[in-house]
Amino acid sequence: MNNFSGIYFHIPFCPKKCLYCDFFSVTKFSESALENYGKVLLNELKSRFNELSGTKIVSVYFGGGSPSMMNENFFQKFAESASKLGINLGCCEVTVEVNPADIGESWIKNLKNCGVNRISLGVQAFDDAVLAEMGRRTTVSDMQKNIPLFAKYFDNISCDFIYGLGKNREINQELTKVFELAPLKHLSAYSYSRPERKNAPQLLNEDETLLQEKEIRDFLQKKGFSRYEISNYSLKGFESRHNMLYWTYGSWLGIGAGAASFIRKTGVSSRYADDIGAFIESDGLSSFKLTLQERLEEFLLMGLRVKIGINIKDFKELFGKNFFELVSEKVVSDLVSEGFLDFDKVSGILKCTEKGSDFLNAILIKLFDGIKC
Numbered sequence: 001m002n003n004f005s006g007i008y009f010h011i012p013f014c015p016k017k018c019l020y021c022d023f024f025s026v027t028k029f030s031e032s033a034l035e036n037y038g039k040v041l042l043n044e045l046k047s048r049f050n051e052l053s054g055t056k057i058v059s060v061y062f063g064g065g066s067p068s069m070m071n072e073n074f075f076q077k078f079a080e081s082a083s084k085l086g087i088n089l090g091c092c093e094v095t096v097e098v099n100p101a102d103i104g105e106s107w108i109k110n111l112k113n114c115g116v117n118r119i120s121l122g123v124q125a126f127d128d129a130v131l132a133e134m135g136r137r138t139t140v141s142d143m144q145k146n147i148p149l150f151a152k153y154f155d156n157i158s159c160d161f162i163y164g165l166g167k168n169r170e171i172n173q174e175l176t177k178v179f180e181l182a183p184l185k186h187l188s189a190y191s192y193s194r195p196e197r198k199n200a201p202q203l204l205n206e207d208e209t210l211l212q213e214k215e216i217r218d219f220l221q222k223k224g225f226s227r228y229e230i231s232n233y234s235l236k237g238f239e240s241r242h243n244m245l246y247w248t249y250g251s252w253l254g255i256g257a258g259a260a261s262f263i264r265k266t267g268v269s270s271r272y273a274d275d276i277g278a279f280i281e282s283d284g285l286s287s288f289k290l291t292l293q294e295r296l297e298e299f300l301l302m303g304l305r306v307k308i309g310i311n312i313k314d315f316k317e318l319f320g321k322n323f324f325e326l327v328s329e330k331v332v333s334d335l336v337s338e339g340f341l342d343f344d345k346v347s348g349i350l351k352c353t354e355k356g357s358d359f360l361n362a363i364l365i366k367l368f369d370g371i372k373c
Contacts, residue, residue: 005052006059006245007087009041010256011067012276018124019135020162022195024258024274025065036280037256038074042081044255044282049085051263055251057087059242060094066122068102072110079114089115093241095158097122100146101138112153119150121159121182126174130166133201144181151182156238159184163212164192165201171215179223185238189216190231229306230357247302249318257284264318267295292373295319296326300367304360309342309351323350328370335363 012025013034060082062070075096082089095118096111111119125131128140150157159178163171178184191213194203204212217227225233229247232240245252254261257279260271270287278284290298296319303310312323319326332350335341340356340363343349356363 003055004058005055005251006242008254009062010259012065012257013069014066016137019200040280060092061242062096066099067096068098075114093118101142105149108149118156119154123159124162126177147181156185157182158186160188162190162192164204164209171212175219186234188232247306296371304352309349311348313348331370
């Protein structure tokens with residue numbers, strides 16, 4: 001995705017913070033704060049849009065927090081702003097993350113009319129006891145009521161699912177019930193990482209976590225899903241365009257308190273402070289350039305997560321030198337010999353094997369140690 005780009009809007013409002021969540025969000029806010037925040041989001045889009053000049057915009061993503069806190073009028077104004085800027089939403093993947101506890105049919109229909117064509121449902125589990133352990137405000141009843149409404153208006157539906165917590169879960173049964181509510185095209189399965197918070201759920205032991213992961217993987221394979229990234233599965237053609245931008249070193253413009261950007265052609269990253277008040281006052285944005293070591297580590301970390309891997313023939317364009325001038329050829333050769341990496345010298349594709357995908361952290365440590373700069 002050399003010249004592709006996306007836009008990310010961070011909506012950091014939640015009526016209640018889930019016990020596992022480590023993203024920036026706030027739970028105390030007013031309707032006027034939501035309205036003002038939405039206005040500034042679109043003003044920032046207009047003022048920073050030229051940073052994406054020369055790229056092809058393929059994705060717009062509303063994440064959080066809970067984007068479903070924003071009213072219908074906000075998404076209508078977004079569609080108007082996109083049109084004025086020349087963004088063809090019909091040629092983009094336009095995703096909104098949704099908590100199934102928040103919405104009604106009118107709100108869902110409005111999304112469709114505003115150019116949204118992909119929904120990411122915050123399911124996480126389909127068991128009320130596990131949901132309570134997670135601190136979710138969503139219940140199974142909420143999902144049974146609202147998820148079919150999304151299936152009525154949207155063909156491209158994804159869901160987030162968390163494993164590695166919740167003892168004695170019936171993973172197959174949970175997933176079966178979710179798929180009965182909507183014909184999912186994509187699923188993100190995240191291994192629970194316990195935040196430093198007293199009341200955060202406890203991690204399961206490694207054996208239980210691996211068993212839950214295997215149950216998810218086996219279930220999805222039977223549904224015709226492929227694992228195209230370590231934590232992501234989809235039917236063919238329904239891979240997340242937005243996340244692929246991150247994993248394939250594309251460009252993205254992140255707007256909102258706590259949101260980050262990366263512009264490939266300049267190598268410049270930027271980030272808004274985790275401060276809603278500062279953002280509303282059009283303040284709190286800082287820019288920086290990563291060191292060569294940091295850029296290389298990011299390139300390897302993201303690129304080896306995806307099944308397609310990285311093409312080292314594109315490396316010189318990005319870093320000014322050939323791949324093996326900056327990364328130890330011996331380290332790569334050893335990892336290939338050990339069955340963790342696969343390297344096609346003709347195509348220049350370097351990728352993890354199925355075995356390697358399960359040991360990515362250990363692989364990256366070795367590759368990072370082999371960086372020569």
